[in-house]
Every structure is written in C-alpha cells, then in structure tokens.
Amino acid sequence: MNTQTKISALILMGFLTITSCGKKQDGQIGEPADTTETSTEGVAAPVAEENVLVIEGNDxxxxxxxxxxxxxxxxxxLTLKHVGKIPKEAxxxxxxxxxxxxxxxxxxLKANDAKATDYIPESEKASIIAHTKLLGGGEEDTIEFTIDKKGTYKFICSFPGHVAMMKGVLIVE
Incomplete structure (x- = not known):
C-alpha cells in the first residue's frame, strides 16, 4: 500500500469515527404508499401509486x-438517495x-472484486432481482421492477465492506 493510499484510508477512518456518533432517524420511509379512493359528486380521486419505496444511505x-x-x-x-457528501470512490x-x-x-465477497462493474459481479447476475447504480454523496437513482412471488428478499449495499452494516429485507406480501 503506497503512502498516499495509507493517508487517504486514515483520513476516511477518522472522518467515519467522528461522524458515526450521530443519532439514527426514525421514520415511515420504506413503507408502501397507501391507496385510497374517495369520491366527490361521483368523481373518483386518483389512487395513490402502490409500491413506491424510498430508502436513504449516508456517510x-x-x-x-x-x-x-x-x-x-x-x-x-424504488429510489435510493445517498444523503451523504463523500464521493462514490470512497x-x-x-x-x-x-x-x-x-x-x-x-x-x-465476489462483489469486492467487481470494481469495473460498480461492484455488481457478472458471475452473480442470476442472483440479482434488481439493483441501483453506484452513487456518491448527493446522488439518487430510481429503479422499477416487479416481483410476482410473495416472500422475503434480502437487499444489500455491495460496495466493499458495506454489507456488514448496510442490509435489510424487502417483504413482498
């Protein structure tokens, strides 16, 4: 590891140590939108779109x-918003x-070696239902897909080292 890489890694670790003490926000994000129909004088109001999901990742x-x-x-x-400020390379x-x-x-583990494809390993395409682009601070990406089968599907961030803390489940009912 060259000196510049070591210094960059130390700066990043120091920044993460300082900023990781913030409190986690609670909220309703990630819940499907309610669908409601009301009528006024026989005219139905538009139905809210189901399965609109928003999730945020931070620094x-x-x-x-x-x-x-x-x-x-x-x-x-599904929209992923990177609400941090650090560029995607770090x-x-x-x-x-x-x-x-x-x-x-x-x-x-396979994603760690897939930098050229933004940490989406070509050998594992059959294991993926859908994925967003790799985002840096302030960016967002929206994807659209359909899952017909009810079940519980894992989701992760495949950037090296992030899966330990950045994972969850998509419950399809």
Missing amino acids: QMQFNTNELKAVAGKPIK MGHNLVILQEGTDEANFA
Missing part, C-alpha cells in the same frame, strides 16, 4: 431502514435486491 454506512414492504405482482418503484452506495436463498456474504 456512516447506514440505510435509514432495514425493512421495505411491497405488494406482489405490482410494479415496484463511500459509494448501491442497493442490490437478491433472489431468495442467495448467500449475501458470498455475494459480497
């Missing part, structure tokens, strides 16, 4: 929720939804 290597919910067979529109985040039964640790 402390945390998603703001570890559970998302969606309805089976309906299109899912603190990149993505969200990868894995097929049921996929070993997340094994997937993450």
